[in-house]
Amino acid sequence: MHTPKITVIGSINMDLMTVAENMPEQGETISGESFKTLPGGKGANQAVAAARLGAEVHMIGKVGDDPFGAALIDNFESQGIRIEAVETEPGVSSGLANIIVSDQDNRIIIIAGANGEMHPGYIDKFKERIEASDYILIQFEIPKRTVEHILDLCETLDVPVIINPAPAMQLDDAYWGKATYITPNDNEAKKLFAYDTDDLPKFLDKLVITNGAKGASFFRGDRMITVPSEKVEVTDTTGAGDTFNGALAVALAEGKALEEAVGFANKAASLSVQKLGAQSGMPKRSEME
């Protein structure tokens, strides 16, 4: 079997995770319990998921000129992800997710940082890389006009593209129409494609809708087919959706039919939720057998 070539165009973040027993009140300073940094961002997570499953993965993205940027690049290298198209943006911070976890509550502030500097012209520098890919995988943590530009480019170059529309953002129908597959979770499908109404959702033939422990669904004609997940002991569902998307791209690039590819992606995601952390729980190909 040929090694699938996946190019992920998207966000690269450092997650800064503070754990405290309680949330501070307004104006209050409290002592917390622990702090750690974890590589994240939907783009980077999906790249790691695809690389672990044996694909040749190229990342197109930006980091800031701070120590997090260097650490994020090291992380890609340690996963065997190709970083020729990951540039360091001067004078800007890396993408960050400031996460506070307490017993009762989670609070997160995302700073786009260098991810916000992913302009359409930057993507054009890597046209050849895009054209040489079996599948392109994108999410919505980069500017909207860049997303639109990537979709135009993939259409021109005739390269299949998966849109993981997270966080939810509406596109014109003309742009959704350029995707090969669109992979919202259940909530995003309701928001973006009127999935919970009596009418059939828009872009039926492109949708692959994930639904947590229930698995994932797609449509054959106007009939919905649900591929169930395996029943597993859940430790941490962070990154389940990213694992699903990376795995789906690998399976489709290997030429698997959609139903089999969704089963493969479910399996990878169900393995990932059994371990702590987004990237650290993502399975290797050998664990999929």
Ligand code: ATP
């Ligand atoms: P997250 O934001 O937590 O990364 P998501 O909301 O994008 O996830 P989900 O639909 O919750 O996406 O999950 C994606 C896929 O992960 C599911 O389709 C399924 O394959 C797998 N999955 C998620 N939760 C479970 C679970 N509890 N048991 C087994 N598989 C799961």
